[in-house]
Amino acid sequence: xxxxxxxxxxxxxxxxxxxxxxxxxxxxxxxxxxxxxxxxxxxxxxxxxxxxxxxxxxxxxxxxxxxxxxxxxxxxxxxxxxxxxxxxxxxxxxxxxxxxxxxxxxxxxxxxxxxxxxxxxxxxxxxxxxxxxxxxxxxxxxxxxxxxxxxxxxxxxxxxxxxxxxxxxxxxxxxxxxxxxxxxxxxxxxxxxxxxxxxxxxxxxxxxxxxxxxxxxxxxxxxxxxxxxxxxxxxxxxxxxxxxxxxxxxxxxxxxxxxxxxxxxxxxxxxxxxxxxxxxxxxxxxxxxxxxxxxxxxxxxxxxxxxxxxxxxxxxxxxxxxxxxxxxxxxxxxxxxxxxxxxxxxxxxxxxxxxxxxxxxxxxxxxxxxxxxxxxxxxxxxxxxxxxxxxxxxxxxxxxxxxxxxxxxxxxxxxxxxxxxxxxxxxxxxxxxxxxxxxxxxxxxxxxxxxxxxxxxxxxxxxxxxxxxxxxxxxxxxxxx
Amino acid sequence: xxxxxxxxxxxxxxxxxxxxxxxxxxxxxxxxxxxxxxxxxxxxxxxxxxxxxxxxxxxxxxxxxxxxxxxxxxxxxxxxxxxxxxxxxxxxxxxxxxxxxxxxxxxxxxxxxxxxxxxxxxxxxxxxxxxxxxxxxxxxxxxxxxxxxxxxxxxxxxxxxxxxxxxxxxxxxxxxxxxxxxxxxxxxxxxxxxxxxxxxxxxxxxxxxxxxxxxxxxxxxxxxxxxxxxxxxxxxxxxxxxxxxxxxxxxxxxxxxxxxxxxxxxxxxxxxxxxxxxxxxxxxxxxxxxxxxxxxxxxxxxxxxxxxxxxxxxxxxxxxxxxxxxxxxxxxxxxxxxxxxxxxxxxxxxxxxxxxxxxxxxxxxxxxxxxxxxxxxxxxxxxxxxxxxxxxxxxxxxxxxxxxxxxxxxxxxxxxxxxxxxxxxxxxxxxxxxxxxxxxxxxxxxxxxxxxxxxxxxxxxxxxxxxxxxxxxxxxxxx
Numbered sequence: 001x002x003x004x005x006x007x008x009x010x011x012x013x014x015x016x017x018x019x020x021x022x023x024x025x026x027x028x029x030x031x032x033x034x035x036x037x038x039x040x041x042x043x044x045x046x047x048x049x050x051x052x053x054x055x056x057x058x059x060x061x062x063x064x065x066x067x068x069x070x071x072x073x074x075x076x077x078x079x080x081x082x083x084x085x086x087x088x089x090x091x092x093x094x095x096x097x098x099x100x101x102x103x104x105x106x107x108x109x110x111x112x113x114x115x116x117x118x119x120x121x122x123x124x125x126x127x128x129x130x131x132x133x134x135x136x137x138x139x140x141x142x143x144x145x146x147x148x149x150x151x152x153x154x155x156x157x158x159x160x161x162x163x164x165x166x167x168x169x170x171x172x173x174x175x176x177x178x179x180x181x182x183x184x185x186x187x188x189x190x191x192x193x194x195x196x197x198x199x200x201x202x203x204x205x206x207x208x209x210x211x212x213x214x215x216x217x218x219x220x221x222x223x224x225x226x227x228x229x230x231x232x233x234x235x236x237x238x239x240x241x242x243x244x245x246x247x248x249x250x251x252x253x254x255x256x257x258x259x260x261x262x263x264x265x266x267x268x269x270x271x272x273x274x275x276x277x278x279x280x281x282x283x284x285x286x287x288x289x290x291x292x293x294x295x296x297x298x299x300x301x302x303x304x305x306x307x308x309x310x311x312x313x314x315x316x317x318x319x320x321x322x323x324x325x326x327x328x329x330x331x332x333x334x335x336x337x338x339x340x341x342x343x344x345x346x347x348x349x350x351x352x353x354x355x356x357x358x359x360x361x362x363x364x365x366x367x368x369x370x371x372x373x374x375x376x377x378x379x380x381x382x383x384x385x386x387x388x389x390x391x392x393x394x395x396x397x398x399x400x401x402x403x404x405x406x407x408x409x410x411x412x413x414x415x416x417x418x419x420x421x422x423x424x425x426x427x428x429x430x431x432x433x434x435x436x437x438x439x440x441x442x443x444x445x446x447x448x449x450x451x452x453x454x455x456x457x458x459x460x461x462x463x464x465x466x467x468x469x470x471x472x473x474x475x476x477x478x479x480x481x
Numbered sequence: 482x483x484x485x486x487x488x489x490x491x492x493x494x495x496x497x498x499x500x501x502x503x504x505x506x507x508x509x510x511x512x513x514x515x516x517x518x519x520x521x522x523x524x525x526x527x528x529x530x531x532x533x534x535x536x537x538x539x540x541x542x543x544x545x546x547x548x549x550x551x552x553x554x555x556x557x558x559x560x561x562x563x564x565x566x567x568x569x570x571x572x573x574x575x576x577x578x579x580x581x582x583x584x585x586x587x588x589x590x591x592x593x594x595x596x597x598x599x600x601x602x603x604x605x606x607x608x609x610x611x612x613x614x615x616x617x618x619x620x621x622x623x624x625x626x627x628x629x630x631x632x633x634x635x636x637x638x639x640x641x642x643x644x645x646x647x648x649x650x651x652x653x654x655x656x657x658x659x660x661x662x663x664x665x666x667x668x669x670x671x672x673x674x675x676x677x678x679x680x681x682x683x684x685x686x687x688x689x690x691x692x693x694x695x696x697x698x699x700x701x702x703x704x705x706x707x708x709x710x711x712x713x714x715x716x717x718x719x720x721x722x723x724x725x726x727x728x729x730x731x732x733x734x735x736x737x738x739x740x741x742x743x744x745x746x747x748x749x750x751x752x753x754x755x756x757x758x759x760x761x762x763x764x765x766x767x768x769x770x771x772x773x774x775x776x777x778x779x780x781x782x783x784x785x786x787x788x789x790x791x792x793x794x795x796x797x798x799x800x801x802x803x804x805x806x807x808x809x810x811x812x813x814x815x816x817x818x819x820x821x822x823x824x825x826x827x828x829x830x831x832x833x834x835x836x837x838x839x840x841x842x843x844x845x846x847x848x849x850x851x852x853x854x855x856x857x858x859x860x861x862x863x864x865x866x867x868x869x870x871x872x873x874x875x876x877x878x879x880x881x882x883x884x885x886x887x888x889x890x891x892x893x894x895x896x897x898x899x900x901x902x903x904x905x906x907x908x909x910x911x912x913x914x915x916x917x918x919x920x921x922x923x924x925x926x927x928x929x930x931x932x933x934x935x936x937x938x939x940x941x942x943x944x945x946x947x948x949x950x951x952x953x954x955x956x957x958x959x960x
Contacts, residue, residue, distance in 0.1 A: 025738070036750070043757045050760075051767065058770035065777035070784040083776060085769050101618035104769040118768040121621065122592045123837065133753040142745055149738050248653070248734040252499075252642070255741050259638045264510065267626035271517045279615045281528050282594075283535070353615070361619040388619045 016184020045207025048093035081109025090208035095136035097386025214443030225379035235465035242472030269367030299338030332414035486673025518584030532596025569889035572600030580865030581700035586629030588866030641740035644723030765836035865914030
């Protein structure tokens with residue numbers, strides 16, 4: 001019996017596959033889909049390459065500006081700071097994610113960590129902000145529409161043209177019909193989508209310059225996410241097709257669902273996240289930061305109680321009683337101690353801010369329960385290294401460079417000048433020595449709980465939709481019999 | 482005849498639960514978008530006001546200190562609160578209030594700081610859009626659910642849902658040939674349906690949104706009326722387009738698929754492709770690259786301070802009779818770095834400014850071929866949050882910056898303390914976005930009406946009726 005069933009679903013799959021190939025819509029979808037994917041890959045690859053080169057040039061310019069300073073007081077130089085530019089990875093051609101919306105430059109300067117600024121989106125044109133042309137845009141938005149269009153009649157169509165009853169009268173079980181239809185549709189879609197999406201991905205990354213750290217493992221993660229997404233969309237399509245009275249009703253329902261889940265829900269989720277977990281305004285946030293900073297040591301306020309206490313401790317450390325007897329520059333030591341004090345304050349406030357950003361992002365991620373597009377988007381951005389976690393990784397990396405950088409400047413001033421000698425100027429060698437900044441994204445994307453949640457939601461969508469399709473088929477079969 | 486068609490269509494609309502739900506859902510979405518826009522507008526305005534209030538508070542303190550300090554100190558006396566360098570270095574808040582109708586379209590205002598500080602030291606080109614305001618890039622990338630988004634992106638989908646089967650449904654049901662035989666043209670059938678479906682499914686939700694906007698505190702003036710007029714015209718154009726696609730399709734299903742494909746092409750792919758094309762065709766230095774170049778030139782200018790001082794002294798002997806021996810330590814002389822950096826970077830600033838302006842112009846031209854792009858920009862301009870407002874704001878900031886420099890550069894250079902009067906009459910920044918109806922608004926409205934007329938004209942009329950009769954005679958159904 002099981003052999004018969006096995007043969008039946010294969011026969012149904014073969015029929016579905018052949019009818020797909022004969023379907024003019026399928027050929028149209030295949031031709032335009034492949035053309036759009038390859039076109040978008042080329043355009044996005046070129047844009048990513050340009051952006052990558054521009055940021056590399058910017059970093060060279062910034063480092064040259066720092067290294068090219070003439071003799072200058074190290075602390076005066078530290079006030080201007082060195083500009084750290086976030087490099088663009090070639091994987092932005094696949095999924096630009098937040099790349100255009102996060103700041104590209106962080107000044108490494110004295111008196112605490114700075115926020116990144118210069119997000120490219122600030123200069124984008126209207127509606128272009130809706131989404132840059134990329135492989136991800138097509139895979140997340142357009143391909144599901146294609147699946148819906150091709151698959152809406154897979155069950156409902158059979159019922160309409162009578163082949164369902166015919167097949168049932170031949171002893172083909174509803175399961176075999178369901179599984180065979182799904183397999184046939186999946187095979188037809190896979191033949192077009194998998195090679196063209198892979199080719200588009202490779203093309204985009206190659207045009208963008210290639211060589212991203214861990215690009216294969218990251219690519220594999222994105223491929224797995226998209227396969228699960230397409231499978232889920234396919235399952236939803238079959239489920240709706242199984243339950244709809246006509247194929248047209250199935251199509252209308254599916255296009256409505258597609259529009260709501262991929263276009264409206266993400267924005268509604270973002271709006272809700274803003275309302276449920278509002279960010280402080282910059283001034284509110286900064287007021288809190290400055291209030292905490294004021295509790296600590298200010299390197300520029302030598303008469304303050306904190307500075308007096310620190311001075312006493314420093315004198316004791318050096319075994320002298322008067323500042324004039326110190327063999328080093330007390331101002332520089334106070335500046336460095338004030339850095340350490342502000343580092344702790346800034347780390348706390350920055351951590352709180354990142355926590356608030358991640359909380360909002362987390363609320364949006366919960367909306368993936370209503371919209372699988374949100375889940376795949378999250379996984380795709382993580383794979384491409386263009387999500388919030390990678391933006392934070394860059395900010396943290398810049399801070400890890402900033403602290404020893406500022407320390408080196410303060411130590412130079414400490415060791416080469418005397419207290420009160422603000423006229424001291426370090427020579428160019430110091431600036432040349434400290435001019436380098438390089439950042440590389442982690443080779444493997446961080447696999448935190450958020451990733452497993454998004455993956456579980458995607459799989460959950462597929463499982464629930466499959467179950468729903470199975471129940472739909474059973475019910476309609478009972479009704480028909 | 483048309484009245485009968487309208488009555489019939491009204492009955493059909495009322496009996497169809499799917500359409501009723503669609504109209505109600507659209508109204509709910511538009512109201513939610515209105516609420517979200519109003520919330521954003523209130524927050525943006527609060528930030529702008531807080532920035533300005535902070536500045537006013539600071540200067541009130543300065544005035545007080547100045548008064549308490551007694552007479553204006555002699556030149557060369559360092560009084561922190563009245564020091565020109567300090568005042569100009571602190572600058573002013575370039576308050577960027579939102580218009581009273583900004584809630585309708587957040588536009589570019591979402592990406593800029595509502596209250597950036599403009600100081601004398603800022604180099605031209607990096608003054609505006611410092612984006613100090615805290616925003617979540619993860620949410621910005623998804624986009625804001627404002628009324629402009631709902632109108633430009635979602636209403637076309639609703640229009641396709643409502644209009645795709647106006648003619649195609651009759652065909653599917655086999656009534657099309659019957660209708661043709663009664664002497665009713667497709668155009669009349671479509672007209673009746675468009676009037677009813679457009680009024681209930683598109684215009685009524687827009688009116689509800691307008692009511693919500695007014696009740697929520699939004700200003701209801703000419704610009705608002707024009708805004709909703711353009712929005713309604715745009716939605717109805719899509720409805721006519723959807724009906725037209727239906728007349729060219731063999732069934733309602735095909736019509737729906739074609740409508741969705743047109744939506745994808747015009748709303749998603751065309752704007753993205755236009756943006757990519759323009760950015761590739763007109764290269765412009767990125768912001769970070771530009772900032773780095775300015776930093777490098779600033780360093781070079783500082784390194785060359787002595788030569789600059791000599792040049793300045795030669796050109797301004799009354800201001801600087803003698804070049805200081807150690808220009809690095811001469812207070813105020815670093816103003817010259819700023820002027821020298823400006824001189825060095827003028828070409829870069831202008832080249833980049835020109836490239837960005839050319840990009841804007843290119844997109845302004847392309848938008849006439851991509852209706853969603855056109856309507857988005859017109860709606861943003863009417864709300865005072867579009868490219869026009871951005872240009873006006875940038876020009877105001879530039880003018881303010883120039884005024885601050887011309888007023889304070891010399892006192893800083895010569896270390897002349899400022900009088901109370903000088904503090905009182907310091908340059909102020911005052912700007913408000915314009916929300917006037919422009920010729921572009923009217924042209925866009927005319928273009929949409931023109932598209933609607935073309936759509937109506939392209940629908941099958943008398944000739945088609947004859948053709949359908951021939952099909953009936955031949956036993957065909959007109960597919």
